[in-house]
Amino acid sequence: MNINGRHFRTIWPDPENRNKICIIDQRQLPHQFIIETLTCLDDSIRAIKDMHVRGAGLIGAAAGFGMYLAAINAPDHGVDEKLEQAAILLNRSRPTARNLGWAVERVLAAVTKIEDGIDKKKAAYKTACEIADEDAAFCRQIGIHGLELIAAISKKKNGKQVNILTHCNAGWLAFVDYGSATAPIYAARDAGIDVHVWVDETRPWNQGAKLTTWELQQEGIANTLITDNTGGHLMQNGMVDMVIVGTDRTTHTGDVANKIGTYLKALAAYDNNIPFYVALPSSTFDWELEDGTDIPIEQRSGDEITRISGMNDKTGEIETVRLVAPGTQAINYSFDVTPARLISGLITERGIVQANKEAIDALFPDKTKKLTQG
Ligand code: MRU
Numbered sequence: 001m002n003i004n005g006r007h008f009r010t011i012w013p014d015p016e017n018r019n020k021i022c023i024i025d026q027r028q029l030p031h032q033f034i035i036e037t038l039t040c041l042d043d044s045i046r047a048i049k050d051m052h053v054r055g056a057g058l059i060g061a062a063a064g065f066g067m068y069l070a071a072i073n074a075p076d077h078g079v080d081e082k083l084e085q086a087a088i089l090l091n092r093s094r095p096t097a098r099n100l101g102w103a104v105e106r107v108l109a110a111v112t113k114i115e116d117g118i119d120k121k122k123a124a125y126k127t128a129c130e131i132a133d134e135d136a137a138f139c140r141q142i143g144i145h146g147l148e149l150i151a152a153i154s155k156k157k158n159g160k161q162v163n164i165l166t167h168c169n170a171g172w173l174a175f176v177d178y179g180s181a182t183a184p185i186y187a188a189r190d191a192g193i194d195v196h197v198w199v200d201e202t203r204p205w206n207q208g209a210k211l212t213t214w215e216l217q218q219e220g221i222a223n224t225l226i227t228d229n230t231g232g233h234l235m236q237n238g239m240v241d242m243v244i245v246g247t248d249r250t251t252h253t254g255d256v257a258n259k260i261g262t263y264l265k266a267l268a269a270y271d272n273n274i275p276f277y278v279a280l281p282s283s284t285f286d287w288e289l290e291d292g293t294d295i296p297i298e299q300r301s302g303d304e305i306t307r308i309s310g311m312n313d314k315t316g317e318i319e320t321v322r323l324v325a326p327g328t329q330a331i332n333y334s335f336d337v338t339p340a341r342l343i344s345g346l347i348t349e350r351g352i353v354q355a356n357k358e359a360i361d362a363l364f365p366d367k368t369k370k371l372t373q374g
Helices: 041-049 054-074 077-093 098-112 117-156 183-190 207-218 232-237 262-270 357-363 364-371
Strands: 013-015 017-024 035-038 163-167 195-200 222-226 241-246 250-251 256-257 276-279 306-313 319-321 335-338 345-348 351-353
Touching: 013 054, 013 117, 017 054, 035 041, 035 054, 041 077, 054 077, 054 098, 054 117, 077 098, 077 117, 098 117, 117 163, 117 183, 117 241, 117 276, 117 345, 117 351, 163 232, 183 195, 195 207, 195 232, 207 222, 232 357, 241 256, 241 262, 256 262, 256 357, 262 276, 262 335, 351 357, 357 364
Parallel strands: 163 195, 163 241, 195 222, 241 276, 276 345
Antiparallel strands: 013 017, 017 035, 250 256, 256 335, 306 319, 345 351
């Protein structure tokens, strides 16, 4: 997508030296646009864990390139061993994110079947690039399918503005390009549909306030920031036509883990008869999980709740301040699970599907078959 009119992906190999992987440091947005370079596995782990990069698809792509960086820093005879250690370390870095494990497994599978160490390194690079390219392509497809839903609402409203509520950032910053929840919105804009987005601020990390508003502004999409508690009120007053969110891990049965607070939005949407859609590439499905309560929920530092950072308008400096009395205890669950029964549908790269096992199996028979064959 575009930043000041120039196209960027969120992760890319340096064109002059592919042993350097470039990312946008998302901790600095929207105040500073800083490109950071990763050169080793530790850099990749730090970038994922400390959220320089974040969001389902981008964590997957960063993990793929992290495996590649681990491979090139290993002796030619020790690539497999190095990658097995790297897989363990990467998998621990963001436990809820399914794309992470999926990408790590994909690189491992591609590399272990090759004999020669140098060829293994080439295979790691090729696979990491494929993961990134596929993520962008799948999000683009999600946009094409999701557009149908927005177009239908626009038609029903005789072309009046369609109001879409989203939570957190499932935009292009959370993927390699396009985003999942935002892809249908960008497609609707391109189709000439009048869209407006209600953006939940998404405490405590404020992905909505810092990232979603910024990326929508960069793309010229009308949007309004709201506190996390406002959505229910807007829904009761007919100000939301649909909700689209992303997901960090979705079970085979359609239960959806997403940023903390998503469940409350789904409940409010259900009570107000507002369609609630989840957009995801198939790489976010956990084909082995049948029950959302089994999804590992990441807990992050309570400091993310007790402190807040932003730009000091007077000095132009980024500052962090404490919100609470010294010693205040805080617990920071990063994700919650929305049960499938509250979800109107899943928007995937292959089409829109009901959030239940039968429908998901019918759309992805190849993934399910692999599972039953072990
Ligand atoms: O903690 P994050 O920012 O990595 O969480 C991911 C998210 O941005 C959201 O949960 C998002 O809605 C799903 S990821 C596309």
